[in-house]
Amino acid sequence: MQWLSASSRRRRLLGGMAIAGSFALAAAATPTLAVAAPGSASAVGSRAGDAEDTKLAFDPDNYTTISVTVDGQTMSVRWYKEICYVANPVAAAAEQSGGPGGGSTTISNTACGYQSMNVFVPESAFDNQRAPIYFAVNNGGWMASYIKASVTDGTSYDSSTSNVGAALKAGYVFVDVANRSRGMVGADGDSPGKAPAAVVDAKAAVRYLRLNDAVMPGSAERIVANGGSGGGALVSALGASGNSAKYDPYLAEIGAAGIDSKGRSTLRDDVFAISEYCPITDLGDADKAYEWLYNILGTRDDTDENATPTDAAAIAAQFPAYEKSLKLRNSDGSALTADTMLETIKKEVIRSAEIYMAADSANTIPALGDNFVIQSGGPGGTTTTSYVNDWIDVDNDTNKVLSLDMKKYLKFVATQATLKTTPAFDAVGVNGDTTSSAETNLFGPYTQKYMNFTEYSWDHNDVAGDGSGLDDTGLTWAQYIKKASTTVDDQIHLINPMDFIGTSADTSPYWYIRNGTRDRDTSFIISINLDRALAADKQVKDVNYQMAWNQPHAGNYDVPEAMAWIAKVVSEAGDPLATGHHG
Numbered sequence: 001m002q003w004l005s006a007s008s009r010r011r012r013l014l015g016g017m018a019i020a021g022s023f024a025l026a027a028a029a030t031p032t033l034a035v036a037a038p039g040s041a042s043a044v045g046s047r048a049g050d051a052e053d054t055k056l057a058f059d060p061d062n063y064t065t066i067s068v069t070v071d072g073q074t075m076s077v078r079w080y081k082e083i084c085y086v087a088n089p090v091a092a093a094a095e096q097s098g099g100p101g102g103g104s105t106t107i108s109n110t111a112c113g114y115q116s117m118n119v120f121v122p123e124s125a126f127d128n129q130r131a132p133i134y135f136a137v138n139n140g141g142w143m144a145s146y147i148k149a150s151v152t153d154g155t156s157y158d159s160s161t162s163n164v165g166a167a168l169k170a171g172y173v174f175v176d177v178a179n180r181s182r183g184m185v186g187a188d189g190d191s192p193g194k195a196p197a198a199v200v201d202a203k204a205a206v207r208y209l210r211l212n213d214a215v216m217p218g219s220a221e222r223i224v225a226n227g228g229s230g231g232g233a234l235v236s237a238l239g240a241s242g243n244s245a246k247y248d249p250y251l252a253e254i255g256a257a258g259i260d261s262k263g264r265s266t267l268r269d270d271v272f273a274i275s276e277y278c279p280i281t282d283l284g285d286a287d288k289a290y291e292w293l294y295n296i297l298g299t300r301d302d303t304d305e306n307a308t309p310t311d312a313a314a315i316a317a318q319f320p321a322y323e324k325s326l327k328l329r330n331s332d333g334s335a336l337t338a339d340t341m342l343e344t345i346k347k348e349v350i351r352s353a354e355i356y357m358a359a360d361s362a363n364t365i366p367a368l369g370d371n372f373v374i375q376s377g378g379p380g381g382t383t384t385t386s387y388v389n390d391w392i393d394v395d396n397d398t399n400k401v402l403s404l405d406m407k408k409y410l411k412f413v414a415t416q417a418t419l420k421t422t423p424a425f426d427a428v429g430v431n432g433d434t435t436s437s438a439e440t441n442l443f444g445p446y447t448q449k450y451m452n453f454t455e456y457s458w459d460h461n462d463v464a465g466d467g468s469g470l471d472d473t474g475l476t477w478a479q480y481i482k483k484a485s486t487t488v489d490d491q492i493h494l495i496n497p498m499d500f501i502g503t504s505a506d507t508s509p510y511w512y513i514r515n516g517t518r519d520r521d522t523s524f525i526i527s528i529n530l531d532r533a534l535a536a537d538k539q540v541k542d543v544n545y546q547m548a549w550n551q552p553h554a555g556n557y558d559v560p561e562a563m564a565w566i567a568k569v570v571s572e573a574g575d576p577l578a579t580g581h582h583g
Helices: 051-055 163-169 197-211 230-240 245-253 283-293 309-316 319-326 338-359 406-416 455-459 488-494 524-536 559-573
Strands: 064-070 073-084 095-097 104-106 116-122 133-137 173-177 223-228 273-277 371-378 381-388 392-395 400-404 510-516 542-548
Touching: 064 163, 073 163, 116 163, 133 163, 133 197, 133 230, 163 173, 163 559, 173 197, 197 223, 197 230, 197 245, 223 230, 230 273, 245 488, 273 559, 283 309, 283 319, 283 338, 283 524, 309 455, 319 338, 319 524, 338 392, 338 400, 338 406, 338 524, 338 542, 371 406, 381 406, 510 524, 510 559, 524 542
Parallel strands: 133 173, 133 223, 223 273, 273 510, 510 542
Antiparallel strands: 064 073, 073 116, 095 104, 116 173, 371 381, 392 400
């Protein structure tokens, strides 16, 4: 079954076409790579006859040994440092945005710092080619992710709270994966992280692991991709679109493994499992879902967060047709539509509360009239705030929810965390806004600061001279996306998992999805739609979806539960080295 976007954007085969102004690769020297000399014994994982694949051969002897402590036990870890996973990396400027206080930061690896991976192998996996690979992307808000090291010498980890420590303790190979995305500044000052760069890079990293599977610790047939927020969206797209030929031209541009001289794929980029949190995905339709959810019961008005009610109402009005176009169903067979959505969300919140109460006798929910006490904050300090429970009545003794008021629940969500502006995701250029941190700058050519990617924002852009919208192009959205030269619709398509689930793409068979019941960063509808679409895909064997009780926009807060699920599905899939056991 093909899930179609409500915008009815065309689905061009991308054969050879790149986004306007994109993939202008810098001629900077490639950094020193952790690779073997061509033809050496350690290069046996490479594919003979392909110069780029030979360049990407893994050297199993090029590591540094570090020591960490997990749950009080010392462990040796081999660190394969900053492996460049593409043959033709896109060079970056030394000064990047996003430094302390919103300033800039200086990076050291300008040649491949956004297309590298750090590979950490615990001692139990030194010679284990069956061990799962925990593939961690570190993006937030679809921002670019410079190479990082989650495992550092001398650090102590608690496996009950740290997914890094838990993965190492379980004997998994832990991989930090950098990737281009919005906000990255190229060596020539352009923006080479425009969509679909993040997904293309993640696929290239998977291909590197598969190219070198025979000589690397761990199994590329047991890659578990983990991410939250924009990273959750990224792994969603990665997991949904396995082996789709639509990405091949982009992979060829950066010298990804397994693309031959004719641009044909010779390697797979599907992954075994996805572990994701609060995914900011389906961006082309996310504004519709957001405005509908927070306007249908008057939430924006109730919290005095409706600065542009005309815009909010117009965008919300687009949601019912979009949801209907997906043709999704709940587990009981009922249609998932705008008419049934509030009841569906209500049932998920009730299920979340009851799972929470049943998990531990210490897990109780405040009585009506009592307070939810919520801590928030970060490195700068923690704030504790109390909110009166006026929306959920429970019996903590029987672990049952007696009633839930959806209008008051949504008001609570929007009170404990202020709602996003209208529009929420494609805000730049609308109502004179040029400073929003919304995802508008994820789209457009590399040479352009941003481009609107939704019909409403495009048609209502009023910032003259920004190169986006009806005001500058003289074309409505419908007219613009009909042009053969238009690529923004392809950008939307290639980062949207909903467009690949239920198609000929090799979608991951195992999915673990969590979305907090207090998360206002995107509509709850987005993760529910993702779950229902995956449940209908015959390739998918296990979807473990849950709205996580009383969790905000966050991730990896349930490490023991998530790791137990990973261990379960890995066990069920059998030996990755056995024929036919690819998952």
